[in-house]
Amino acid sequence: MNIPTPHNKAKAGDIAKTVLMPGDPLRAKFIAENYLEDVVCFNTVRNMLGFTGKYKGKTVSVMGSGMGMASIGIYSYELYNFYDVDNIIRIGSAGGIADNIMLRDIVIGMGASTNSNYAAQYKLPGTFAPIADFGLLRKAVETGEKLGIKTVVGNILSSDTFYDDNKEANLLWKKMNVLCVEMEAAALYMNAARAGKKALCILTISDHVFTGEALSAEDRQNTFRDMMEIALEIA
Structure with a gap:
């Protein structure tokens, strides 16, 4: 077996079949401390914290992914292919475009x-379209409805650049009805497709590219709970 890895010190059986992946490892810690019971920390390598615990009797893991497709590409690949994880649900922030x-x-x-x-x-002899697993997507929408949380479903942008030299880039994506921009989902969806596994990306809009509006740190923590609770319910 290829475990532990250079990036993850977990051993076989330490990680659940479903992993929630916020970008920030401290948000993973927040979820573990506030939502999970019987929590065990399975990874501290590079401070990319990972935890496994129980949520309403279900075994769930949560682990940071870091920023960008290169980072989530490594961690999700290892989870799918080395740790026998079946489902990864990214829970992150995004900038509104639409x-x-x-x-x-x-x-x-x-x-x-x-x-x-x-x-x-x-x-590939063409362009690949990275998409979510429909089963997870449907469960997330239905769970949001049950919890009274509004969700918007559509196309998002996973960007390699946070500071883009092309100042018109977001406007061009907006013309194609892209809802928001983040930095990880496309790599996660591709890794899932290649491994024959499942993935979903749930995002909270923390700022808007064109209006300049942005949430405060306190608002982010309170609002992000909605996203976390949807993900935990479908885990």
């Missing part, structure tokens, strides 16, 4: 457009 996307909205990425060259490794 006019109808507001602060605090919960966006579920049905598809993840990207400006990344991540798919080049597969040597």
